[in-house]
Amino acid sequence: MILMAKISIMSDLHLGFKRGTEREEDAFIATERAFEKVVDMESDIVVVAGDIFDSRLPRPEHWSRFMNILSPLGRGEVEVSRTRGRKGVPEEAVGGIPVVAIHGTHERRTNRERNSIGAMEDAGFLVHLHCSSVELDVKGEKIGIHGMGGVPEKYSKEVLKKWDPEPFDDAYNIFVIHQDLEEYIYNPVRPPELGLEDLPGGFDLYVSGHIHWKDRQKVNGSPFLIPGSLIPTQLKKRESETPKGFYTVSTQREEVEFVEIEAPRKFVYKKMEFEDADTRTVEKKVSLFLEDIQESERKPLVRIKAAGDLQKGISPADVNLSKIGEKYREKALVSFSEDLKEKKMNGGGVSHENIHDRKLSVEEMGMGILQNKLEETGVDISPDVVFEDLVQGNIEAAMDKIQELDREEDKGGQTSKEEDWWIK
């Protein structure tokens, strides 16, 4: 008999994302659809690579909905055969289709506190790994899962070094992490500590959460998978073009398949280029585009990037796009990314290539500056938790998040040390 365990690998569910807005439902719909597929395709195990919840202190209604998604997975035949770096696993936690998860950047708390993923394990809904390993016996086939939850970037290399995981003998071994990786994250202010070459050797499969677009390549001769987030969070062009879903791996043939899920709502990204334009031209083009958007039961997300140059004497501030977005609010969830410039005296417009480059680095520099500021003030939250809100001008939403985290007793950043982030 050829054994062949089927393992589904997903990440960055972000339950609770856009709380209090029309988009709050999206992460739940996507997660429900993903788990329905997991059941339909008879996966044996689900691995979640962090950021299940969007907030470090999820709301009870968010806990509740996630528990309701996991409950029907039922009781099954998988057993725990070995653990390393942790206590035994409660029997309930590996019922039915066991879910093995690490916490992400959004859920991380020092090891003096219990994070939400650890609490989910206590309630018997999943197995939470942090600098620890579990080996599951799926009808005689051994699957080792080795996970390191999200830690502050400055500690990631050290924590990984101290953990120093080793694959289990005679098992199919999966290594799971949730950190910046230099091949994927460009941050000139603080370059990622880790790159693919830092990942330990000897595993059959490598997985990283944290990066929100899916990707697949090889590390140490084995597949390396980034499942990406289940819903678009950054509204970048790449997210509108890359399908959302999860990977499924069959261990024996090492087959990797991406299982697409139907998006809770459509995401349209439109870039508009202008040359020597006046405000009316820009506003009219945007209006016409929005006019043509099809009505649908669930409003599409529409992101319009307006780039190029305006006539001399017209400043980008004269162009009022949000007013137009407001006009179509019953039809679509519209947001804008403006990269308009007043034309210079010499008449030479900035080339599109340059605009693109500049925009990228401004955004990344912004993220870096925010990160430094947050660290200075002792609020230990990852900048990406609030960056998008700030870019969108949702100052209130960003402040809400910062205050919510700051009210916690754990103000990690001020007092935390490296050893607060790993398990001895």
Ligand SMILES: [Mn+2]
């Ligand atoms: Mn994430």
